[in-house]
Amino acid sequence: MGPMIDDDIMPVFLINGFLEAGKTAFLTFTMGQEYFQTEGKTLLIVCEEGDTEYDEELLKDTRTAVVYMDDMSQMTPERLTELELLYNPERVLIEWNGMWNQDEMKIPEDWTIYQQITIVDGSTIDLYLKNMKPLFGAMLRNTELVIVNRCDGITEEQLGVYRRTLKAMGRQADIVFETSEGEVEPEITEEDLPYDMKADVIRIAPEDYGIWYIDCMDKPERYVGRVVEFTAMVMKSQEFPKNYFVPGRMAMTCCEADMAFLGFICKAREARLLENRQWVKVRAKVALEYWKDYGGEGPVLYAESVTPDQEIKDVVQF
Numbered sequence: 127m128g129p130m131i132d133d134d135i136m137p138v139f140l141i142n143g144f145l146e147a148g149k150t151a152f153l154t155f156t157m158g159q160e161y162f163q164t165e166g167k168t169l170l171i172v173c174e175e176g177d178t179e180y181d182e183e184l185l186k187d188t189r190t191a192v193v194y195m196d197d198m199s200q201m202t203p204e205r206l207t208e209l210e211l212l213y214n215p216e217r218v219l220i221e222w223n224g225m226w227n228q229d230e231m232k233i234p235e236d237w238t239i240y241q242q243i244t245i246v247d248g249s250t251i252d253l254y255l256k257n258m259k260p261l262f263g264a265m266l267r268n269t270e271l272v273i274v275n276r277c278d279g280i281t282e283e284q285l286g287v288y289r290r291t292l293k294a295m296g297r298q299a300d301i302v303f304e305t306s307e308g309e310v311e312p313e314i315t316e317e318d319l320p321y322d323m324k325a326d327v328i329r330i331a332p333e334d335y336g337i338w339y340i341d342c343m344d345k346p347e348r349y350v351g352r353v354v355e356f357t358a359m360v361m362k363s364q365e366f367p368k369n370y371f372v373p374g375r376m377a378m379t380c381c382e383a384d385m386a387f388l389g390f391i392c393k394a395r396e397a398r399l400l401e402n403r404q405w406v407k408v409r410a411k412v413a414l415e416y417w418k419d420y421g422g423e424g425p426v427l428y429a430e431s432v433t434p435d436q437e438i439k440d441v442v443q444f
Contacts, residue, residue, distance in 0.1 A: 136210060136237040137217045142265040143245035144224035144254055148275050150178040152245050153221060157188050166216025169209060171195060173223035191215070198226045203234045210234070228264040244269040244296070248277035248303070251288060263384050266296035275304045285312035290340045294379045294388075294444040297343070298421075314341065316348065323348070327409065330356035335375050336442040339388045342412070346425045349412040354427075357435045360404045361387060362397070371397045373408045373427075377442035388442060391417055394429035407435040 143149050153170070156162050168190040170180070180192060191213045195201055210218075218237065222228060233239075244265050246254075251274065254262055266272065272292055277285065285303055289312060292301055303310050316323040319341065320334045328349075330338045335356060342349050358373035366372075374389020392410055400406065410427035417424055 134236060136215075136234070137240035138233065138237050139217065139219045140222060140239050140242040141220065141245065142222035142224060142228060142242070142269070144247070144250070144258075145174060146176050147224070147245045147247045148273075149221050149245045150176055150180065152243070152273070153219060154178075154180060154184065157190065157219075158184060163188070164216050167191065167213060168217055168219060169193065169213045169215035170219045170221070171201075171206075171209070172221045173198075173201070173226065174221070190219075198223070198230070201226075201231065203232050206237065207234050222265070224261060224265060227261060228267075239268070242269045244272045244299070246272060246274040246292075248274045248280055248288075255291060260384065263295045263379055266292060266299065269296045269299045272296060272299045272301045273304065274302065277303045277310060278305045282312040283318070285310070286314045286318070289314075289344070290337060291444045293340045293344060294336065294377065294386075297386075314345075323352075326353065328352055328354045330354060332357060332438045332440070336377060336388070336444055339375075339377075339390075339442075340444075342390070342425050346412070346414045346423075349425065350414050351411065353409060353411050353430065355407065355409040357405065357407050357438055358389060359437075360400045360402055360406055361389065362400065362402050366391075369393055369395060369397045371400055373406060373432075375438070375442045377444070379444060385441070390425045390427050391419070392427035392429055394432045396429070396432040400432070405435050405437045407431075407433050 141149050141153055166189070168188060170190050170192045172192060172194050175194065185192060193209055274288065289301055293299070303312065320337060321328055321330055338356070358375055361372040361374060370391055370393050372389040373392055374387050377386050377388045378384070379386050392408065408427070408429055409431045410429040413426045413428060414423055415426045416422065417426060
C-alpha cells in the first residue's frame with residue numbers, strides 16, 4: 127500500500143495494463159468489496175474503453191462518477207484539477223491506457239499515486255514483451271502488484287521465465303499468476319537453477335547473473351549462509367558506511383534507454399581500495415538483514431575475497 131493519506135493530498139489508485147487485460151473487471155470487483163468502501167465520492171477516470179463496461183448500479187451505490195478520456199493530451203494537471211473541483215471526490219481511480227507511455231503522465235502537485243497495480247493477460251504476454259517492452263516497463267517500474275491472469279496451459283517453467291522478466295522491470299512488485307482454477311505459484315526449485323546450489327561455493331556464470339539476482343531478491347532465504355562467487359562492477363557512494371560497496375551489473379530491463387544497475391550491498395575490508403566502475407571477482411557469504419535502501423530486509427553480502435577481474439562487455443538481459 128502507498129504512503130499515508132494526508133488530508134491535503136488526493137490519493138490516486140492507478141490500475142494499468144494493455145487493452146482487454148482485465149482492468150475493468152478487476153476494478154469492478156474491487157469497488158464492490160467492503161474493504162474498499164468510502165464515505166465520500168470517487169472519481170473514476172477511464173483512459174480506454176474495452177468490451178467490459180461498468181455497471182450503472184455499482185457506480186451509483188459506490189458514489190462513483192466516471193470520466194472517459196480518449197487521448198493522452200486530455201490528461202493534463204489543469205484538466206484533472208477541473209475534474210476535482212467539479213466532482214469533489216475523496217479519491218481518484220485511474221484505468222490507464224497501456225498504449226500511453228506512463229512515464230509521460232502528469233498529475234496535479236497535490237495528487238499522489240497511493241497504490242499502483244498492473245493487470246496482465248497471460249495469453250498475450252509474449253506479444254507485448256516482444257513488441258512493446260518499453261511501454262510494459264513504464265507501467266511496471268513503480269507498480270506494487272502484478273496480476274497475470276488467464277495462465278491456463280502455461281507451464282511452470284514458462285511462468286518462472288515470466289516472473290524473472292517482470293521482476294526485472296518491476297523490482298518492488300509482488301507477482302501473482304492466476305488460472306481459471308485460481309492462483310498458482312510457479313515452483314522454481316534449486317535443481318531448476320543453472321548453477322550448482324549444492325556446491326561449497328556457488329559460482330555464478332556471467333550469463334546467469336540476472337537469474338541469480340532475481341532469484342536471490344525473490345527468495346533470499348535459500349541463499350542465506352551460502353557462499354557465492356561472481357564477477358561484477360564496483361559502485362561506491364559517500365553515503366555508504368565504511369567498508370561497504372555494491373558489486374553489480376548493468377541490465378537492460380526494457381530497452382537500451384532503460385538500463386538499471388543490479389547489485390546487492392556488500393561489506394568488504396577491500397572496499398576502501400576499490401574504484402567506481404572497477405571490475406572485480408567477489409566471493410561472499412549471503413545474509414538476510416535490514417538495509418535502509420531496501421526499505422526492509424534483503425540480501426547483504428559479506429565478502430571473503432574481492433580481487434580484480436576482467437570486464438564483462440555484455441549487459442544483463444531478461
